[in-house]
Amino acid sequence: MKALISVFDKTGIVEFAKELENLGIEIISTGGTYKKLKEEGVQAIEISELTGFPECLDGRVKTLHPKVHAGILAMRDNKEHMKQLKDLDVDTIDFVIVNLYPFKQTISKENVKREEAVENIDIGGPTMLRSAAKNYQDVTVITDPNDYAKVLSELKEEGKVSLDTKFYLMNKVFEHTASYDAMICKYLKDERKDETLPQELTLTYEKVQEMRYGENPHQIGALYKEVGKCEGSLTIAKQLNGKELSFNNINDTNGALELLKEFEEPTVVACKHGNPCGVGSDSESIYKAWQKAFNADKTSIFGGIVVANKEITQDVAKEMSEIFLEVIVAPSYDEKALEILKTKKNLRVLVLPSITVKQPENSYDIKKINGGIILQTIDSKLLDEYEVVTDRKPTEKELEDMLFTWKIVKYVKSNGIALGKDKQSIGIGPGQVNRIWATTQSIEHAEELIGKDVTKGAVLASDAFFPFSDCVEAAHKAGITAIIQPGGSIKDKDSIEKCNEYGISMIFTKMRHFRH
Numbered sequence: 001m002k003a004l005i006s007v008f009d010k011t012g013i014v015e016f017a018k019e020l021e022n023l024g025i026e027i028i029s030t031g032g033t034y035k036k037l038k039e040e041g042v043q044a045i046e047i048s049e050l051t052g053f054p055e056c057l058d059g060r061v062k063t064l065h066p067k068v069h070a071g072i073l074a075m076r077d078n079k080e081h082m083k084q085l086k087d088l089d090v091d092t093i094d095f096v097i098v099n100l101y102p103f104k105q106t107i108s109k110e111n112v113k114r115e116e117a118v119e120n121i122d123i124g125g126p127t128m129l130r131s132a133a134k135n136y137q138d139v140t141v142i143t144d145p146n147d148y149a150k151v152l153s154e155l156k157e158e159g160k161v162s163l164d165t166k167f168y169l170m171n172k173v174f175e176h177t178a179s180y181d182a183m184i185c186k187y188l189k190d191e192r193k194d195e196t197l198p199q200e201l202t203l204t205y206e207k208v209q210e211m212r213y214g215e216n217p218h219q220i221g222a223l224y225k226e227v228g229k230c231e232g233s234l235t236i237a238k239q240l241n242g243k244e245l246s247f248n249n250i251n252d253t254n255g256a257l258e259l260l261k262e263f264e265e266p267t268v269v270a271c272k273h274g275n276p277c278g279v280g281s282d283s284e285s286i287y288k289a290w291q292k293a294f295n296a297d298k299t300s301i302f303g304g305i306v307v308a309n310k311e312i313t314q315d316v317a318k319e320m321s322e323i324f325l326e327v328i329v330a331p332s333y334d335e336k337a338l339e340i341l342k343t344k345k346n347l348r349v350l351v352l353p354s355i356t357v358k359q360p361e362n363s364y365d366i367k368k369i370n371g372g373i374i375l376q377t378i379d380s381k382l383l384d385e386y387e388v389v390t391d392r393k394p395t396e397k398e399l400e401d402m403l404f405t406w407k408i409v410k411y412v413k414s415n416g417i418a419l420g421k422d423k424q425s426i427g428i429g430p431g432q433v434n435r436i437w438a439t440t441q442s443i444e445h446a447e448e449l450i451g452k453d454v455t456k457g458a459v460l461a462s463d464a465f466f467p468f469s470d471c472v473e474a475a476h477k478a479g480i481t482a483i484i485q486p487g488g489s490i491k492d493k494d495s496i497e498k499c500n501e502y503g504i505s506m507i508f509t510k511m512r513h514f515r516h
Helices: 013-022 031-039 047-051 066-073 079-088 103-107 114-119 124-134 145-158 163-192 247-260 286-296 314-320 335-341 396-409 435-449 470-477 492-502
Strands: 002-006 026-029 095-098 140-142 205-210 222-226 238-241 267-272 275-281 304-308 325-330 348-351 364-369 372-377 417-420 425-429 459-462 482-485 505-508
Touching: 002 013, 002 031, 002 066, 002 124, 013 026, 013 031, 013 095, 013 145, 026 031, 026 047, 047 066, 066 079, 066 124, 095 124, 103 114, 103 163, 124 140, 124 163, 140 145, 140 163, 145 163, 238 335, 247 267, 247 275, 247 304, 247 325, 267 286, 275 286, 275 396, 275 425, 286 304, 286 314, 286 425, 314 335, 396 417, 396 425, 396 459, 396 482, 396 505, 417 435, 425 435, 435 459, 435 470, 459 470, 470 492, 492 505
Parallel strands: 002 026, 002 095, 095 140, 304 325, 325 348, 459 482, 482 505
Antiparallel strands: 205 222, 238 348, 267 275, 267 304, 364 372, 417 425, 417 459
């Protein structure tokens, strides 16, 4: 029996090769792997000795040879195949142990040149893996060092590798080569700066966390990350304290982080079930931003997610520790703050230094449907311009609050309404089936949770246009003085006239933000 070994990742390969040799299996190897095995005392033969053809083109061609692939692909129970091997003086190869050039590591480096990336596209490796996987009944193919022990165990106990294990290893090969090709495809698309959606979609993700369950206990869940740096992503955050993140924790925290990235000044976002429940900004103090976010909705923040774009200080941590929170994420924590938060043994405390880094504009948003997916680029814009459409123009303070609240409503489930005042969210109406319900809900919640007159002088943001003037009526009764909305309804005139009647300022953004 023969084993062909050609690996870039040499973890455990010497020990594995020695065990195979002890079992009477002849070792064939290539390049750096051959050199390593020989240095460690493995009696390997070089690939050129098998093929009778030297490696050439700086090692680009070494295993692409009929004596290699015929030896791998020949079906042992096919008499014609075996006769042809004999006639051609080709020996069978029974084990293929191969892993690939480090394309992922190469493209993850800073300022990598295209030439270097392309040079690290493996050709012979995937070809051997696919050949061996196709003939899995007769060939044991290994691409993951973690599988060495399993194969050795079966060889020693049973004298052979079981068909079930061979099939499992075959499946891993095609997962691996598909992921490898998808990485290459994405890299080349990014290099071309192609903003169109692809005709054939290939994506690859790496599993980084198994979960106890998915959205509900009867569902299976896991966290996968995109291949690459993923700056600003929850997938690279470091957990400093608390239980393992759940499926829902990750989903909700991601939504909070994406809203947080809209702000540059000190800001805190509290989130519950994927919707913001409290948002506060301050020009200087993260503590004041925290107080605004907390006071916006002291009820809903219970059991919620809190994210901040500045260092968590001792005074903020002390107040956070006095309520039940699921997750806190920040770019850093001062020493005393971390000590305080770590007294809550189940509180998940994460640090993400690149928390303010946004996704590239051509990133994908993917939703699974039965039998397929729907794909779009992310909603990376806030607004391009706005137009004052009423007789009264907004004051400087109203405009500041309107833009603040517009950022919030962008991340509220549609139909969504957000109320804001003094850089604080004061009422949010998410996910209603009509816009007036979302409006009245946001007003009622503001009055119930903060105070009866809190909506006086506040602003209202709507994720889409008003088809009727009823939302303006409700806003006027609550004392709201300014409205920001996309515009674009055939009945825009009705809303504008109603605003003029009540002295409400209204601006159109000409850009909507549905969130489904």
